[in-house]
Amino acid sequence: MLKKKMAVLVSCVVILAGILSGCGNNGSAGSSKASTYKVAMVTGVGGVNDKSFNQSSWEGLTKFAKDNELKTGSDVKYLESQQPTDFAPNLNSLIQQKYNLIVAIGFQMQTDLQNIAQQHQDQHFALIDSVAVDKNNKPLKNVANLTFKEQQGSFLVGVVAGLTTKTNKVGFVGGINSDLIKKFESGFKAGVKTVNPNAQIFVQYAGDFNAPDKGQNIAATLYGKGADIIYAAAGNTGNGVFTEAKSRAKSGQKVWVIGVDKDQYDEGLPENVTLTSMVKRVDQAIYDASAKAKAGKFPGGQVLQYGLKENGVGIAPTIKNVSASVLDQVKKYQQKIIDGSIVVPTTDKEYSTYLASLSK
Template sequence: MKKKAGILLSLTLAASTILGACGNTDKSSEKKEGKESKNFKVGMVTDVGGVDDKSFNQSAWEGLKKFGKDNKLKENEGYRYLESTKDADYIPNLAKFVDTNYNLTFGIGYKMQESIKETAGKNPKKQFAIVDAVVDKPNVTSITFKDHEGSFLAGAVAAMTTKSNKVGFIGGIKSPLIQKFESGFMAGAKTVNPNIEVISQYAEAFDKPEKGSVLASAMYGQGIDVIYHASGATGNGVFTEAKNRKKKGENVWVIGVDRDQNQEGMPENVTLTSMVKRVDVAVEKVSQKAKDGKLEGGKKEEFGLQDDGVGIAKTTDNVKKVNPEIVTKVEEFKKKIVSGEIKVPSTPDEYKTYEASLKK
């Protein structure tokens, strides 16, 4: 009997040990998972426009903040940004995130293309993402948008609004990216009215509001009454000039870019509409993929009208005041673009071909 009792006691102790070990393993696994989740870090480097550019840097930061809050990460610990005041800041800022073991680092704006390429090449085990450019590296996710499609709608709105039959485009730095905005805008305007006059100017900067004011002043001075800007913080000057003229009784408009810029036109209410580019959504989605371990570097993520990556802002009060039918017409154009019936030009050469086809 003693021998049987001893065996039973041994089995009981063994079972307790096994169960205890299982329990410890579960707790250890949960603790490890929680630690990994807590330690996930994502950083963002702005271009020279700064995080408060009222445009794509700000939109990117809004997306990153939403991701952080949704995942219960602390700002400046789990997610943060570094501002660049000059091009020379790009690589040092990217390096700061690499050196502090961030899991994913965003470079916002095509001007950071070479800096991301160089930094990613030197740090193959780190993940990077860039907005508005393509970097062919296995650890870089390239986020691009069909800016020309959204800009087409902006051009159509401008053409259906103008009283002078003259509209303007102000770009930041003349580059293939900003020429996508210009080409789409001109195509939309000319589709509505082949005889409309479209004047384009470039500020050659994304961080010079004073230059935006000067260019806008010249355009409004020559009779243009609607200006579409794709110039980052430089566009703040366009709004300033429009508001000053509105105070004097002039009926002029600005079409914003990247995010709904309705508030930038207040209190004089000069924002006709905005070409919204969902940089916030793109940044949020890519960040979540990285956190979930599903981000595959070396791929291109493109957002267009079809997936609401670009489009006209939901704030349509001023457009409806001009003519309620404009909103309906914009939806018709959108459907034609998504279906392929309208192929929006994205380069100056494609635009020339498109414009020629309108005259046939």
């Protein structure tokens, strides 16, 4: 009888141990998951497949996932924003899902991110294209600010446009008229005028980063005015510029598009309308910030700038449609910008001053 009771007792102990072991396994899985560094991003309104800014950002995160053996869709993922009112809910959702680093794609998210980051000071964030600050205008300690010298890369594609145009008329299509896109515009115009003082430059904004139909209509207007090259810094809206250029190319008109953010050569096919692109390495910036944060070196409170010197901006690697002589000029001006002998304008006022200096 005693043996029987002992057997039952041992059996209960084994069962209890199994239960505790199961709990321990769950805890172990939880800690395992906690030890897995999780990164997510909230897209701008153009969506992850905008073939430009958001897509480049996601490519940076997927490379980070691959290099660190993380699972896309869980350890590393994105939430899409269809409109600005989606920003805050998406950011809060990722906080609740306990992502270690949350990346906000685009300056339009600054206000929402600032509010949320101050409410969750232990949460790490990264903000692209702007600086998150507190009420005293000081960078928030839990936000890494990743910014670019877009004006420098835009100057170089302006050099390409100024030396390539046959009509002596070029265009610029912007998304939202803002300090950020003014950097693209000002740099582009400065590059054009530096090498071609007599060129006429048309500028028009769509007021939207996710309206390819507006981009197409604006492109039709600018091409109709005689522009044979258009630089589009407008996210998904810029895809409409490609649509219009390809349509005209089919009817025999020779026009070009200069892409933005990533190498958009393929967007001009099969009609071959992509002259070049101004590459903005947001993918590399996000990768770098994620890697630093994972290694315990999160650059919170810092404003990191990526320009020509840092290989953060520049001419796209696909240069099939740019002549060797033009590329030589691009290299010359690139070095002048890097060594500081040319300071590229970022605003209307700086552009006016720069333009005046060219005539001296």
